Amino acid sequence: MASSIIKDAKVLMVGAGGIGCELLKTLALSGFSEIHIIDMDTIEVSNLNRQFLFRQSHVGQSKAKVARDAVLKFRPKINITSYHANVKDPDFNVDFFKQFNVVLNGLDNLDARRHVNRLCLAADVPLVESGTTGFLGQVTVHVKGRTECYECQPKPAPKTYPVCTITSTPSKFVHCIVWAKELLFSKLFGDKNQDNDLNVRSSDAASSSKNIEDIFEHSKDEDIGQYGKKIFDHVFGYNIELALSNEETWKNRNRPKPIYSKDVLSDELDKQNGDLDNDNACGDGFSVSAMSSLGMKNPQDIWSLKENSRVFLEALRLFFTKREKDIGNLSFDKDDQLAVEFVTAAANIRAASFGIPLHSLFEAKGIAGNIVHAVATTNAVIAGLIVIEAIKVLKNDIKSYRMTYCLEHPARNTLLMPVEPFEPNKSCYVCSESPVLLEINTNRSKLKDVVEKIIKAKLGMSLPLVMNASNLLYEAGDIEDDMVAIYNANLEKVLAELPSPVTGGTMLTVEDFQQELKCNINIKHREEFDEEKEPDGMVLSGWTQPVAAAENEDKSVSNGANTSDAPITEVEKSENDDDVGIISPVKKRKLPDDSDKSNTADDERHHKKLQVIDDEDDLVMLDGNLDGFKKRRVS
Ligand SMILES: Nc1ncnc2c1ncn2[C@@H]1O[C@H](COP(=O)(O)OP(=O)(O)OP(=O)(O)O)[C@@H](O)[C@H]1O
Numbered sequence: 001m002a003s004s005i006i007k008d009a010k011v012l013m014v015g016a017g018g019i020g021c022e023l024l025k026t027l028a029l030s031g032f033s034e035i036h037i038i039d040m041d042t043i044e045v046s047n048l049n050r051q052f053l054f055r056q057s058h059v060g061q062s063k064a065k066v067a068r069d070a071v072l073k074f075r076p077k078i079n080i081t082s083y084h085a086n087v088k089d090p091d092f093n094v095d096f097f098k099q100f101n102v103v104l105n106g107l108d109n110l111d112a113r114r115h116v117n118r119l120c121l122a123a124d125v126p127l128v129e130s131g132t133t134g135f136l137g138q139v140t141v142h143v144k145g146r147t148e149c150y151e152c153q154p155k156p157a158p159k160t161y162p163v164c165t166i167t168s169t170p171s172k173f174v175h176c177i178v179w180a181k182e183l184l185f186s187k188l189f190g191d192k193n194q195d196n197d198l199n200v201r202s203s204d205a206a207s208s209s210k211n212i213e214d215i216f217e218h219s220k221d222e223d224i225g226q227y228g229k230k231i232f233d234h235v236f237g238y239n240i241e242l243a244l245s246n247e248e249t250w251k252n253r254n255r256p257k258p259i260y261s262k263d264v265l266s267d268e269l270d271k272q273n274g275d276l277d278n279d280n281a282c283g284d285g286f287s288v289s290a291m292s293s294l295g296m297k298n299p300q301d302i303w304s305l306k307e308n309s310r311v312f313l314e315a316l317r318l319f320f321t322k323r324e325k326d327i328g329n330l331s332f333d334k335d336d337q338l339a340v341e342f343v344t345a346a347a348n349i350r351a352a353s354f355g356i357p358l359h360s361l362f363e364a365k366g367i368a369g370n371i372v373h374a375v376a377t378t379n380a381v382i383a384g385l386i387v388i389e390a391i392k393v394l395k396n397d398i399k400s401y402r403m404t405y406c407l408e409h410p411a412r413n414t415l416l417m418p419v420e421p422f423e424p425n426k427s428c429y430v431c432s433e434s435p436v437l438l439e440i441n442t443n444r445s446k447l448k449d450v451v452e453k454i455i456k457a458k459l460g461m462s463l464p465l466v467m468n469a470s471n472l473l474y475e476a477g478d479i480e481d482d483m484v485a486i487y488n489a490n491l492e493k494v495l496a497e498l499p500s501p502v503t504g505g506t507m508l509t510v511e512d513f514q515q516e517l518k519c520n521i522n523i524k525h526r527e528e529f530d531e532e533k534e535p536d537g538m539v540l541s542g543w544t545q546p547v548a549a550a551e552n553e554d555k556s557v558s559n560g561a562n563t564s565d566a567p568i569t570e571v572e573k574s575e576n577d578d579d580v581g582i583i584s585p586v587k588k589r590k591l592p593d594d595s596d597k598s599n600t601a602d603d604e605r606h607h608k609k610l611q612v613i614d615d616e617d618d619l620v621m622l623d624g625n626l627d628g629f630k631k632r633r634v635s
C-alpha cells in the first residue's frame with residue numbers, strides 16, 4: 001500500500017520518451033496519483049521498439065497524451081494531466097513549477113535540461129534528473145541549497161579534433177567520417193559560400209584556390225559520370241599525392257595510398273555505374289538510394305573498396321540527377337539515406353587510403369549521426385531509480401540521496417554505482433549568488449566577443465540582455481542603429497571607468513529573455529594574456545573549468561548531447577573504441593575511501609562490501625579502493 005507521502009505528492013514529469021514511458025508506468029504502479037506530464041513530440045515508428053506505451057496506431061499522436069491514456073487503462077483512478085508542449089513555453093513558468101513537490105526529467109537534450117534545472121531552482125522544487133546512452137545511464141538528485149544543481153559542473157564541449165587530423169592525418173574511422181560529412185559532402189552539396197577546409201593541405205602547393213573551386217564546380221554540359229570520377233580522383237588521388245609530397249608529415253606516420261577511380265573500377269571504366277534504365281525504381285526525395293540502384297541490400301555488410309567506389313559514384317550521380325534542387329542547401333542529415341550512403345562510401349575510401357579498417361553503412365550512420373542505440377532495459381532501470389530517489393526527496397531523507405550510475409561493464413558484479421551527491425558549487429553561475437569573474441583587456445575586447453564567447457557559449461544564454469546598473473549595453477535581436485549607438489556609448493563609458501590594472505571591477509548583469517536566468521559578471525581589466533593558454537584574450541573564473549575526466553562524463557550524461565551549433569569537427573561518443581566503459585563518475589565524483597574513517601554510523605553502512613540491500617535506501621554497495629575526494633559531500 002502506498003504511503004500517503006506518495007499518494008499525496010504532485011509530480012511533474014518532463015519527457016515521455018524512452019525513459020518517460022517507463023517512468024510513468026513505474027510511478028503509477030508505485031502509488032503516485034497526481035502526475036503531470038509534458039512532452040512536445042508526437043510518436044514515431046522508431047519509438048515503438050522501446051516506448052512500450054505506444055502502438056503502431058498511435059504514430060503521429062502526442063506522446064504525453066497517449067502515455068497518459070495507456071497508463072489510465074491499468075490505473076484508472078489516478079489523475080494524469082498531459083501537455084503536448086515544449087517545456088520552454090512561457091506557460092510553464094515559475095508559478096507553474098511551484099505547484100509540484102518534485103520534478104522528474106526524462107529528457108534527451110542539454111538545453112531543455114538546463115531550462116528545467118533553472119526553473120526548479122527559481123521555484124525551489126527538487127529535481128530528479130536522468131539520462132541514458134545505450135547501456136550507460138544515470139540518475140541525479142538536485143535540491144536547491146543542499147546538493148549540486150544540474151549545472152554546477154560545467155558540461156564539457158563535444159569532443160573536437162584538430163582540423164589537420166581531419167584534413168590530412170586521419171588515424172581513426174571517425175576522422176574519415178568527419179571529413180566526408182563536414183568537408184566533402186558540404187563542399188559538393190552544401191552552401192558554396194561557407195568556408196571549407198577541404199583543400200587546406202593541398203592549397204599550399206602550386207595549385208591556386210581558383211583551380212580547386214573549378215574542380216568541384218559541375219558545369220551543366222559535363223557528363224555526370226565523368227564529373228564523379230574527376231571528384232573521386234581529385235580527393236582520393238591527387239590530394240593524397242599532394243599530401244605525400246610533404247615528407248615531414250609522414251616521418252612518424254604510415255604513408256597513405258592515393259586511390260584513383262581507374263585502379264579500383266578498371267574493369268568497368270566505361271560501363272555505366274548505376275542501372276539507368278531502372279532509375280524509377282530508386283525513388284524520389286529522401287528515398288533515393290544508391291544501394292537500391294546498385295542492388296545492395298544489407299546495411300550491415302562491410303563493402304569492399306570497389307563497392308564503396310561504386311556507391312560513391314552512384315550516390316553522387318543520383319544527387320545531381322534526382323536531387324538537383326537540393327544541391328547548394330544540403331547539410332548532412334542522418335535520416336537522408338542517400339547522404340548516409342555517400343558519406344559512408346567516401347569515409348571508407350579515405351579509410352582504405354590511410355589503412356584504417358572499413359565500416360558498414362549501419363556503423364557509419366551511427367558515427368555520423370552521433371547515434372548510440374537506445375537500450376530499453378537501461379531506460380527501465382533508470383526509471384526505477386528515479387522513483388526511488390523521488391520517494392527519498394518526498395520524505396526529505398537527505399542523507400539517503402544518491403546519484404546512481406548504471407555501468408556498461410559491471411565491475412565485480414556491480415551494475416549500479418551509487419554515489420552521495422555533492423554540495424552546491426559555490427561558484428556555480430546558475431545556483432549560486434556569487435558573480436562570475438571575467439578578466440579581459442578592456443581596451444581591446446569588444447562586448448560582442450564577451451557576449452558570443454562567454455555568455456552564449458559558456459553560460460548558455462541565448463537571447464541575453466546585458467546591463468550595467470540601469471544602462472543597457474547589449475540586447476540580442478534586431479535593434480535599430482541609433483539604439484546600437486547608445487549601447488556602444490554606454491559600454492565605452494563603462495569600460496573607460498574600469499580601473500587598470502586589475503582592481504575593483506565592474507558588475508554586469510546578464511539576463512536571458514528565454515530562460516528565467518540572471519547572472520552577474522564581474523569584469524576586470526587585465527593587460528596581458530598567455531596566448532597559448534588564453535587564446536581568446538579573456539578568462540572566466542569563479543566557475544569550475546571542465547576537468548580532464550569530463551570527456552568521459554559526456555558519455556554518461558548524454559542521452560542527447562548539446563543541441564547547440566557544433567564546431568565542424570564535432571564528433572561524439574559513438575565511436576566504439578572510445579567506449580571502453582570507463583565511467584567518469586568514478587574519476588570525477590570520487591567515492592569515499594575505505595580509509596575515510598570520519599564516517600558516521602550511516603556512512604559506515606555505505607562502505608560495506610558489495611552486496612545488494614533490499615531496502616529502498618540503496619541498491620548496490622561498492623567496495624572500493626578509491627582515492628579521497630576533494631569536494632564535500634552532502635551529509
Ligand atoms: N523542450 C522539450 N519540451 C518537452 N519535451 C521535450 C523537450 N525536449 C525533449 N523532449 C522530449 O523528451 C523525450 C526524450 O525521449 P527519448 O530520449 O526517448 O527521445 P525520442 O525522441 O523519443 O527517441 P530518439 O531520440 O531515440 O529517437 C522526447 O519524447 C522528447 O519529445
Ligand SMILES: [Zn+2]
Pocket residue numbers: 148149150151152153424425428429430431432
Ligand atoms: Zn549550480
